[in-house]
Amino acid sequence: MSVTPVILIIDDEDDIRMLIAGILEDEGYDVLHAATSDMAMQIIDEYTPDLVIQDIWLQGSDKDGIEILRAAKKTNPNLPFLMISGHGTIETAVSAIKAGAYDFIEKPFKSDRLLLMINRALENAALKKQNTELRQKTSQSVFNHVKQLPDYVRNILDKSAGSNSRIFITGEVGTGKSTAAHYVHEKSLRAMKPFMTLSCTTLDPGKLEKELFGAHPGEKEYRTPGLLQLVEGGTLLLDEVSALPMETQGKLLNILQDKAYYKTGSNQKIPVDVRVISTSSEDVEAKINSGEFRKDLYYRLNVVPVELAPLSKRKNDILELISLLSPLDFSEQALIKLKAYSWPGNIKQLHNVLEWISLMHENKVLPVDVSQLPQEIWRSSTERQNSSSAENDNFALSDDILSMSLREAREIFERHYLLSQINRFDGNISKTAEFIGMERSALHRKLKSLEVFSSDKQNVA
Numbered sequence: 001m002s003v004t005p006v007i008l009i010i011d012d013e014d015d016i017r018m019l020i021a022g023i024l025e026d027e028g029y030d031v032l033h034a035a036t037s038d039m040a041m042q043i044i045d046e047y048t049p050d051l052v053i054q055d056i057w058l059q060g061s062d063k064d065g066i067e068i069l070r071a072a073k074k075t076n077p078n079l080p081f082l083m084i085s086g087h088g089t090i091e092t093a094v095s096a097i098k099a100g101a102y103d104f105i106e107k108p109f110k111s112d113r114l115l116l117m118i119n120r121a122l123e124n125a126a127l128k129k130q131n132t133e134l135r136q137k138t139s140q141s142v143f144n145h146v147k148q149l150p151d152y153v154r155n156i157l158d159k160s161a162g163s164n165s166r167i168f169i170t171g172e173v174g175t176g177k178s179t180a181a182h183y184v185h186e187k188s189l190r191a192m193k194p195f196m197t198l199s200c201t202t203l204d205p206g207k208l209e210k211e212l213f214g215a216h217p218g219e220k221e222y223r224t225p226g227l228l229q230l231v232e233g234g235t236l237l238l239d240e241v242s243a244l245p246m247e248t249q250g251k252l253l254n255i256l257q258d259k260a261y262y263k264t265g266s267n268q269k270i271p272v273d274v275r276v277i278s279t280s281s282e283d284v285e286a287k288i289n290s291g292e293f294r295k296d297l298y299y300r301l302n303v304v305p306v307e308l309a310p311l312s313k314r315k316n317d318i319l320e321l322i323s324l325l326s327p328l329d330f331s332e333q334a335l336i337k338l339k340a341y342s343w344p345g346n347i348k349q350l351h352n353v354l355e356w357i358s359l360m361h362e363n364k365v366l367p368v369d370v371s372q373l374p375q376e377i378w379r380s381s382t383e384r385q386n387s388s389s390a391e392n393d394n395f396a397l398s399d400d401i402l403s404m405s406l407r408e409a410r411e412i413f414e415r416h417y418l419l420s421q422i423n424r425f426d427g428n429i430s431k432t433a434e435f436i437g438m439e440r441s442a443l444h445r446k447l448k449s450l451e452v453f454s455s456d457k458q459n460v461a
Contacts (some may be wrong), residue, residue, distance in 0.1 A: 005122055010040045010068065012058045012085070016107075020053060024118075037063035044072050049079070051121055056092060066099050073100045078128050080121040085110070085211075093228040097126045143326045146183040148347055149176050149323055150314065153306060154183075160304045166256075168301050169279045169307030174348030178239065179280040180306060185235040190275060193234030196227055200243040209248055212261045216326035228261055228272050241278040241301065242287050246294070253297045278303065309348065311343035321347070328356040329367040333444040336412075337370055341377045353377070415450045418443075 007029050010015045015037070021031045032049060034040035037058060043049070056065035056396050083096040093104040099274035104123040105114065121446050146154060153388065161184045169177045178197070185195045187204045197416060203211055203280060214226025217351040228238060236245075244252065256276070257260045258271045278440070318339045322330065330338070344348055355376055363367050418432075425431040433443040 002030060004030050005050040006030045006032060006047065007118070008040070008043055008052045009035060010034045010037075010052060010058070010065070011055040012036070012060065013055075016055070018245070020114070023114065027115060029118075030145065031190065035229065037061035037068050040068055041071065044076065044079070048076065050125070051118060052079060052081045054081050054083050056083055060377060068093060069096070069099050078125055080125045082114075082117055082121055104460075125182040138408075143181045145176070147324060150309065150317065153180065153308060156304065156306055157184050158187065162186065162189065164275050165303045166275070166301050167277045167304040167306060168298075169277065169306045169308065170284065171279075171281065172310045172346055173281050174346035175308035175310060176347050177308060178237065180308065181235070181237045181277045181279065184277060185275075186274070188235070190234050194231045195224075195235045195237070196277060197233040197237040197239050198227055199239045201240045205245050205248075208245065209251065210264050212248070213251070213261050226263065228255070228314055229270075230273055230275060233273055235275045235277060238301075240280055242280045242282045242284050242292075242293050246292075249294045249297050253294065253300060256297075256300045263456060278302075308397060311346045315339060318350075321350060322354065326358065328354075328358060329363060331367045332370045333370045334368050336408075337373055337378050369399075411450060414446070418447060418450065 007026075007262055009017050009020050014037050017033050021033065024031050032043055032047060034043050035058075038061070040052075040054075041063075044052070052069075054065045054068060058064055058068075059294075064296060065083060065085075070082070072081070078101075080247070081096075081101040083093075083101045083103075083323070085092060086109055097106050102124060103117055149157075155179055155351045167181070167184060169180050172176055178255055180194065185191060186424060210226065212226050212228060212443070214229050229400055238252075253262070255272065258269075259273070261269050263270060284293055284298060287297050288298060319326070319335060322335070322338060325443060345352070356374060357368055357372065361372055418436075422429070423430050425435065429443060430440055433440040436443070
């Protein structure tokens with residue numbers, strides 16, 4: 001259900017207030033009135049209107065319209081103001097806009113123009129509110145996701161976030177490079193400014209420069225501003241920067257050196273204040289050696305190097321990540337399989353697998369067992385082990401075993417060994433104990449400690 005916008009009219013002339021109120025009420029708006037600055041500030045504090053129409057000159061008031069605007073913006077920064085005046089000048093309009101007004105309109109004005117400006121101001125305020133809420137959600141999500149990165153990486157990001165140093169983040173696909181870049185932005189002094197990403201691999205190379213730099217107004221094909229203009233004061237993420245064409249690499253190098261750029265088709269230099277963070281999943285030094293990437297650009301971008309290790313080299317972190325990302329309980333065997341898996345898609349793949357398990361696991365009370373894992377996980381170690389056995393007759397340890405501590409591996413071995421021997425002797429504990437060289441009572445204690453119990457067929461003789 002939509003809520004009717006409330007508009008506050010502040011003007012010392014009763015006739016003007018009544019005229020504007022009549023126009024607004026005919027359009028369905030709720031209207032509040034104030035003739036003095038004291039009354040206006042009281043209404044703003046108590047009712048928080050959706051928009052204020054403010055006369056700049058108020059007779060008999062402590063504050064004029066600009067002062068009311070500035071005072072209100074301190075507590076309600078997103079409250080839109082439309083300033084009106086019968087003695088308007090360019091200087092007055094500029095002062096109002098600089099103080100935070102959405103727009104300025106001179107008396108007398110046409111009702112259609114006033115309503116158009118009100119509509120635009122309300123839409124702009126709604127968009128700002130949505131952007132603020134989205135940024136808060138994004139910020140919270142980023143801070144949650146950054147917990148998945150290794151401690152040493154978070155330490156580097158924390159130390160470099162407050163500076164304007166350029167950061168170069170490398171790592172396999174899915175290791176969290178974009179998350180790390182977002183985290184730096186959210187912790188920096190630029191956090192309230194834009195964060196934008198240029199995907200250097202998916203853009204048409206012919207349009208990449210116009211996307212980055214924008215185009216001169218004379219260009220008919222491309223009149224929109226470039227990313228450098230849109231992200232002014234904020235952070236630009238060059239995702240997979242090693243895919244940039246050589247010509248664009250040269251222009252990017254010039255921007256970093258001069259802190260200015262040229263729009264496509266223009267010879268006018270435009271200053272730029274943007275922090276650049278770059279990522280790459282490729283071996284950049286190999287591309288430098290092959291002549292595909294400029295060494296001088298690499299050194300400009302690589303002020304703070306950050307390397308994100310793949311999950312295959314973070315085996316000790318996997319169980320902690322699972323606990324962080326999933327509320328489900330997992331059986332010991334399932335955790336062994338998850339820890340032993342190679343995770344070629346890294347953290348992104350781990351996210352997807354845990355989401356799949358959550359959807360497929362119907363009984364949330366019981367722990368997730370091996371059989372409930374995706375096939376590529378519970379089959380992978382078996383296939384690797386069979387492949388290794390087929391190649392040679394030497395004893396080979398599976399990744400499952402290699403991922404365990406000695407105590408864990410010994411318990412797994414003893415459990416499987418004793419269960420196999422009991423089955424071999426058809427559940428006869430006495431024959432099993434005799435064959436493996438243990439006292440019968442000692443075997444019983446061992447089976448109990450390992451939670452292995454003989455079948456109903458066991459013969460106690």
